[in-house]
Amino acid sequence: MSPRPHRPARAALPPWIAHALRAQRGPVPWSAVARGALSAGPLLLAAVLADRTSLGVVAAIAAMLAGINDRPGSRRSSVKRLGAPALAGAAGLLVGTYAGDHAGPVALTAVLTGLGLLAGGISAVGPVASGAGTQLLVAAAIGAGMPLPEDGPTRALAFLAGAGWLLTLRLALPTPGAMTGDFRFDGERDAVAGVYDAIAALLDAAGTRHATARRAALTAALDDAQDALDGPRLRRFASSAAERRLHGQYAAALPLAEAATALAWAGEPVGARAGEGPRRLAAAVRENTPTGPLPAPSRSAPALRALDDALLRAADAFDRGAGHDLHTRRRGTRDLLRTVLGAGGREYGLRVALCFGTSVALAQALHHTHWYGRHEHWYWLPATAVFLVKPDLGPLVSRVLCRAAGTVAGALLFAGFAALLPRPAGLVALVAVCGALIPVATRHFAALTAVVTVLVLSLVMVGGEPQASAGRLVETLLACGIVLFVGHLPMPGERGGQVRARLATAADAAHAYLTHVLAERDGAGAPLGRDDDRAARWTLRREAYRTLAEARAASARAAAELPALARHTEGTDEVAALLERLVDTTTACAVHRDDTGRLDAAHRERLAELLDELAVRRGRVGLPAPPAPSAALPEPSRAG
Numbered sequence: 001m002s003p004r005p006h007r008p009a010r011a012a013l014p015p016w017i018a019h020a021l022r023a024q025r026g027p028v029p030w031s032a033v034a035r036g037a038l039s040a041g042p043l044l045l046a047a048v049l050a051d052r053t054s055l056g057v058v059a060a061i062a063a064m065l066a067g068i069n070d071r072p073g074s075r076r077s078s079v080k081r082l083g084a085p086a087l088a089g090a091a092g093l094l095v096g097t098y099a100g101d102h103a104g105p106v107a108l109t110a111v112l113t114g115l116g117l118l119a120g121g122i123s124a125v126g127p128v129a130s131g132a133g134t135q136l137l138v139a140a141a142i143g144a145g146m147p148l149p150e151d152g153p154t155r156a157l158a159f160l161a162g163a164g165w166l167l168t169l170r171l172a173l174p175t176p177g178a179m180t181g182d183f184r185f186d187g188e189r190d191a192v193a194g195v196y197d198a199i200a201a202l203l204d205a206a207g208t209r210h211a212t213a214r215r216a217a218l219t220a221a222l223d224d225a226q227d228a229l230d231g232p233r234l235r236r237f238a239s240s241a242a243e244r245r246l247h248g249q250y251a252a253a254l255p256l257a258e259a260a261t262a263l264a265w266a267g268e269p270v271g272a273r274a275g276e277g278p279r280r281l282a283a284a285v286r287e288n289t290p291t292g293p294l295p296a297p298s299r300s301a302p303a304l305r306a307l308d309d310a311l312l313r314a315a316d317a318f319d320r321g322a323g324h325d326l327h328t329r330r331r332g333t334r335d336l337l338r339t340v341l342g343a344g345g346r347e348y349g350l351r352v353a354l355c356f357g358t359s360v361a362l363a364q365a366l367h368h369t370h371w372y373g374r375h376e377h378w379y380w381l382p383a384t385a386v387f388l389v390k391p392d393l394g395p396l397v398s399r400v401l402c403r404a405a406g407t408v409a410g411a412l413l414f415a416g417f418a419a420l421l422p423r424p425a426g427l428v429a430l431v432a433v434c435g436a437l438i439p440v441a442t443r444h445f446a447a448l449t450a451v452v453t454v455l456v457l458s459l460v461m462v463g464g465e466p467q468a469s470a471g472r473l474v475e476t477l478l479a480c481g482i483v484l485f486v487g488h489l490p491m492p493g494e495r496g497g498q499v500r501a502r503l504a505t506a507a508d509a510a511h512a513y514l515t516h517v518l519a520e521r522d523g524a525g526a527p528l529g530r531d532d533d534r535a536a537r538w539t540l541r542r543e544a545y546r547t548l549a550e551a552r553a554a555s556a557r558a559a560a561e562l563p564a565l566a567r568h569t570e571g572t573d574e575v576a577a578l579l580e581r582l583v584d585t586t587t588a589c590a591v592h593r594d595d596t597g598r599l600d601a602a603h604r605e606r607l608a609e610l611l612d613e614l615a616v617r618r619g620r621v622g623l624p625a626p627p628a629p630s631a632a633l634p635e636p637s638r639a640g
Contacts, residue, residue, distance in 0.1 A: 015560035020398040024443035032070050032439035035173065039063040039166040040455065041432020044462065048424055054148045057463045058155050059162030060431060061142065062089060064455055066163040067438040068448070069131050070170065074187030074228035078170045084128050086163030088119075089135035090156040096143025097152035105364040108144060112382070113357030115140055120352030123390070124345040124498065125336055130390065137356055137386045145363070145379030188246050189285055191228035194221045195253045196282035200275035202260045203307075207269035215264055215584070216552075218257055219545045225250050226328055226542065249285050252317035254327060254538045255310035262303035262591040265584045270304065273297055277311045284318060291318045302595035303588070327539040344501030352389050355486045359385035359479055377465060380472055384479035387449075389487075394445060395560040396487045400480045406449025407476040413450065414457045427458045434458070488564060499554045499569045503576060504623055506547040507614075510579045510586075513540040514607075517590045537590060544583045552576045571621040578617060582610045 013021070040060040047056020066082045073081065092115070099111045119133035139159065148155060198214070198221040205214040229250055256278060263270050274297040284291045294315055299305045339345055359382040367378040384407075388399050417430055434455035441447040457472065516537055555576050558569040589603045 015395070015566075017398075019395050019560045020401045020446075022444075023447075026443075029072060029439045031173065032067075032072075033436045035070060035166060035169045036067050036438050037432050037436035038169055039067060040162070040435040041428055043162055043165060044431050044459070045428050048428065048462070053424075053463060054150060055154070055158040057459045058093075058142075058148070058150075058158040059165070060459055061456070062086065062159040062162030063166045064435065064438065064452065065089060065135050065138065066166040067435060068442060068452075070166065070439060071442075072187070073224070074185070074191065075171050076188070077227050077230070078167065078187075081128055081131070082163060082167045082170065085131040085135040086160060086167070088132035089139040089163065090159045092136035092139035093143040093159050094152045094156045096140035096145075097155055099140075100144030101152075105361075105368060109357060109361045109364060112137075112140060112144065112360045113353050116356030117349045117353035120349035120389075121340040121345040123352070124342075124348045124501070125339050133352075134386055134390060137352075138383045141360070141379040141382040141386070145382075146377055185242055185246055188225075188228045188243075189288065191221075191225040192246055192250050192253070193282045193286040195225050195250065195257070196278045196285065197221070199253065199256050199260045200278040200282065202264055203270055203275040203278065204272070206260075206264045206274075207267055211264040211267075215261060216549070218260070219549050222253075222257060222542065223546050223549065225253075226546075230328060246285075248317045249281075249314075251327070252310075252314035253281075254542075255534070256307065256314060258538070258541070258587055259303050259307035259310050259591055261584060262306065262588040265588040266301070266303060270297065274304070274307060277314075281311075281314055281318070291315050302592045305595055306591045327535065327542050329539055329543045339501070342501050343497035344499075347497035351486060352386075354489075355385045355389040355483050356382055358482050358486065362478065362482070363475075377460060381475040381479050384476050385483055388479055388483040395557055396484065396565065397562055398560065399445060400484055402444070402446035403449050404476060404480050406446040407453050407473060409446070410450035410453025411457070411470070411473050414454045417454070417458075418461065424462045427462050430458045431455055431462075488562075499551070499558045499572050500621070500623060502547070502551040502554045503572055503579075503621070506544070506551040506576065506579055507618070507623060509540070509544040509547045510583050513537070513544040513583060514586045516540050517586050517593070541583070541587060541590075544586075548576060548580055548583065552580075569621075571617065575614070575617050575621055575623065578610060578614050582607075582614065585610060 040063040043063055044053075044056045044060045047053055047059065050056075066086060069081050069085055070078070071081065095115065096112070099108050103111060116137060119136045123130040123133035143152070143155060150158070195218070198218040202211065202214040202218050205211045229247060260278075263274070273295055277294040277297070280294055281291060283289075291314075294311050296308050296311065297304050299308050340349075363378040363381040366381075384403065388403055390399070394402070417426070421427060421430060434451050437451045438448070438455075441451040453472065552573070555569060555572045559566055559573060585603065585606050589599055589607065592603060593599055
């Protein structure tokens with residue numbers, strides 16, 4: 001048989017192109033689709049029938065923005081995820097309306113630029129704050145640029161009503177699987193069950209090349225469960241038996257996750273029996289049933305003994321159904337201000353302010369020189385710039401490409417629909433369809449842009465403006481050019497500040513976890529396995545893994561930028577990987593020390609190697625050195 005001819009390897013696409021082509025996968029979120037269909041369209045229809053079309057347009061825009069934030073999760077977490085951005089949007093609409101009515105072009109540009117600086121700094125705090133910053137600026141641009149007969153407070157109330165309507169649907173309507181147990185906690189139940197499934201998957205992958213990815217998936221599942229169970233509440237702790245039971249089931253997963261991580265760190269297969277117990281626990285959570293007998297794994301190693309003990313404690317916790325500690329570290333006002341005013345917040349705030357302010361200034365210049373003709377809506381340009389400058393939506397060039405492609409596709413689709421559909425009934429139906437498509441379109445920025453373009457153009461036409469697809473295309477391209485230009489401008493301070501800030505936070509959390517593990521039960525007479533020791537350890541471990549996941553995500557986005565930007569964060573992914581190995585090793589040390597009361601030579605040597613390598617690589621990427629936990633490292637670790 002003759003050998004096959006050699007085929008040259010296909011060249012890999014540049015990261016900034018590959019990211020633009022990548023889309024999220026998963027089942028269709030039918031409950032979110034139903035909420036989207038019942039939000040913006042019916043609100044607009046009610047307003048048209050009541051002859052208050054302009055208020056309906058504002059409410060529908062608010063419902064659309066809330067629909068973009070309507071992601072899978074619990075009802076409790078949705079209050080913060082949808083409510084906080086809605087409040088920020090209402091405030092932005094109020095400020096924008098007054099600034100647009102009483103300020104000239106120069107003063108208006110200055111006010112909105114200052115608002116961009118504030119919103120950009122706040123966005124560095126986290127995903128909810130980022131959504132709030134986005135809605136603050138988008139609503140401010142709409143308030144200043146959309147000619148509406150209502151005053152500022154009336155517009156803000158309409159905005160809150162639109163977002164509040166979608167939030168009401170989220171809290172009131174059941175979701176798939178909600179018929180099991182108390183329907184109020186279906187999102188929490190699914191998130192906690194996902195943790196046990198992820199533990200089982202990690203145990204199955206122990207000793208294989210998939211272990212690292214499965215450990216990252218376990219971190220994501222634990223983060224999702226924490227977010228699902230945590231949220232605004234009237235009382236400090238869970239107030240119902242069903243909720244306390246879910247909290248207890250989540251807490252019972254933490255020692256299991258710790259033991260599974262230690263087994264994966266050891267790099268040896270553990271057999272299929274080890275994962276069977278967590279899978280049965282996942283089924284018990286999801287179906288709200290008793291656990292039944294759990295298969296015990298072999299107890300031939302410290303981590304396996306920890307896994308067996310954790311399974312026994314989990315079965316007991318499932319029977320008692322009590323718990324309240326989510327093992328989260330609360331960030332106070334000082335921590336939040338440090339994030340906003342730190343290197344990451346300053347860099348992000350300056351870039352958002354410059355992009356938003358420049359787009360407002362250009363839009364004002366074009367508007368007052370009558371470039372728009374009869375079209376008075378100049379807000380599209382700055383509102384587009386807001387979405388383009390958001391780094392949590394992907395690398396810069398990827399965002400620009402997707403936004404341009406999505407706007408072109410959406411404008412062309414709307415031009416066809418506008419020529420065929422009756423007005424206003426057909427356009428109201430189109431708004432309802434687009435609202436239903438948003439939860440699916442959020443998987444790719446270009447698809448989301450296309451759907452939002454059709455929806456907004458429909459709202460504007462219902463509000464009385466003639467068809468303006470061509471103008472929207474030009475304004476979008478102008479916004480793309482502004483953001484691309486500003487994104488490559490040198491800024492005060494060091495580039496990549498957002499990535500380094502997240503990496504420094506992760507490094508501090510990893511070292512705090514390591515210091516605690518090495519210091520706890522140091523011979524002062526405290527018994528091994530004391531509950532308060534373990535609770536503090538699990539809190540620190542969760543903080544370390546969560547901040548590491550955020551740092552890895554920020555580093556990956558930065559690496560997918562054009563080379564001119566990506567070079568500023570070179571090496572940060574390697575530091576993040578080292579920190580993850582350090583946290584994994586610390587977890588293995590904790591499990592081993594619980595079982596034997598000491599660390600063996602392999603753990604000590606591995607810790608010393610990682611700390612030494614980390615000290616070298618931190619300096620290369622410009623991260624400050626933390627207080628060295630190696631001072632708590634037993635002396636024999638340096639013998640290796």
